[in-house]
Amino acid sequence: xxxxxxxxxxxxxxxxxxxxxxxxxxxxxxKTLIRQIGQHAHSEIVGQxxxxxxxxxxxxxxRKAILLAKVQDEAGHGLYLYAAAETLGVSRDELTEQLLDGxxxxxxxxxxxxLNWADxxxxxxxxxxxxxxxxxxxxxxxxxxYSRAMIRICKEESFHQRQGYDIMMKMAQGTAAQKAMAQDAxxxxxxxxxxxxxxxxxxxxxxxxxxxxxxxxxxxxxxxQKFVDQTVPQAEYLGLTVPDENLKWNEEKGGxxxxxxxxxxxxxxxxxxxPCNVDRMEKRNKAWDEGAWVRDGLMAHAAKRAALKxx
Ligand code: FAQ
Numbered sequence: 001x002x003x004x005x006x007x008x009x010x011x012x013x014x015x016x017x018x019x020x021x022x023x024x025x026x027x028x029x030x031k032t033l034i035r036q037i038g039q040h041a042h043s044e045i046v047g048q049x050x051x052x053x054x055x056x057x058x059x060x061x062x063r064k065a066i067l068l069a070k071v072q073d074e075a076g077h078g079l080y081l082y083a084a085a086e087t088l089g090v091s092r093d094e095l096t097e098q099l100l101d102g103x104x105x106x107x108x109x110x111x112x113x114x115l116n117w118a119d120x121x122x123x124x125x126x127x128x129x130x131x132x133x134x135x136x137x138x139x140x141x142x143x144x145x146y147s148r149a150m151i152r153i154c155k156e157e158s159f160h161q162r163q164g165y166d167i168m169m170k171m172a173q174g175t176a177a178q179k180a181m182a183q184d185a186x187x188x189x190x191x192x193x194x195x196x197x198x199x200x201x202x203x204x205x206x207x208x209x210x211x212x213x214x215x216x217x218x219x220x221x222x223x224x225q226k227f228v229d230q231t232v233p234q235a236e237y238l239g240l241t242v243p244d245e246n247l248k249w250n251e252e253k254g255g256x257x258x259x260x261x262x263x264x265x266x267x268x269x270x271x272x273x274x275p276c277n278v279d280r281m282e283k284r285n286k287a288w289d290e291g292a293w294v295r296d297g298l299m300a301h302a303a304k305r306a307a308l309k310x311x
Contacts, residue, residue: 013214018144021087029213033079033143034088034095035104036215041081042099042106044074050114051123057118066163067120073156084145085277102287108266111274112192114153115185118171118178121201122185124164126231127192132157133227134197164243172238186235186242191261197224199263206243229255 001009007024007253012019019025048071055071058064082092098104108125114120171182183222198204198220210216217228228247237244246259269277 001101009143010212011211016140016142016214019142019145020144028087028209029215032210032213032215033146034059034085034090036210037085037088038090038098039105040232041078041085041095041231042104043046043110044078044081045108046099047127048074049280049283050110050112050276051120053114054117057117058120063120064154065168068162070124070160073160077084077149077153077156080149081146083148084143087145096288100288102272102281102282106280107196107272108269108274109192110280111276112189113267113276114186116181118181118185119189121164121167121171121182122189124160124162124191125168125234126164126186128157128160128164129231130193130196130227132161133223133230134235137223140214142214168240170240172240176199182238183240186240190243191265194224194261194268195266196229197227198223199266202239203263218272225255228258232256249267 005024007194009019009029017044019029050069051071051074055067058067069131082095085095086092095104099106107145109130114123135154139147139154141147141150168182171178173179201207201219201221202218207219209214211219232242232247244259246257248257249255250257271307272278
């Protein structure tokens, strides 16, 4: 049974009128947004680690400059998203603490290692490709600050995707050894990329409510299908093989039939047991601890300035 306030709120959502920070909203809407935006922000920040790993080993000065810019963009995305979450009444520090002590999640994909240079191509192509597939519709999400953050982020993500595909092109057209590295990267990152869209619709606990609130615009399986349909021809163009024996064009549905990722592995990664979960959290905790003196210094400086003003 909806209260009159809730009914009026749902009515605004149904009419595609944005919800802004000072508007009334159901507690569940606020909570779900904090969870999703916060998880998204954390993904951007933790997502810097797999690519940051290769900045010092980029093969050319140009590739290094591009990768450095991309990784910095991810930090920027994290900051837009933390700022969007702050409009809901939670501070960036609180969110960070919840990430660091394991109360909040970040995307499963960043718990997989980046083993060779071709992985930089595959991450840009597949991981940023999946991220855009999910984020383009979120530009129309019902919460104003989140939707505006998504508009900026999507512009940068499409450059990220292109730079990844460009690395894949170079590798796939290179020597036999380079092409084999590109194929190996695709083999390892294909299923983890499919997992980024979340569990199957049958197992997605939040989808129904989030979709009626337009926090989510499409279901997990719908976006996964669109991603496969977009990406398979790109793999063919590269001359690489998607590691799925069941992959087949289905004329009737106008899309590919494909194998699901190993959902046991997905839930195991969410429980903290992926190949890099421990390492990622150690690195983020170390960065937070080593940055304490900067935060303390800024607070002391702000307090001094405030004292000067009142004096
Ligand atoms: N990883 O009921 P649902 C990027 C959790 S892009 C970890 O379906 P929901 C860019 C979910 O939280 C990546 N956990 O959940 C980049 C829930 O658990 P909870 C980030 C996952 O929220 C590229 C439970 O499973 N993008 O970073 C995952 O309705 C390259 C049940 O699932 C976003 O976050 C997963 N993959 O749908 C950066 C986009 N999937 O919270 C650097 C915004 C599900 O109850 C380098 N988020 N779970 O404990 C969304 O669109 C949604 O939150 C979904 C999940 C679609 C991810």
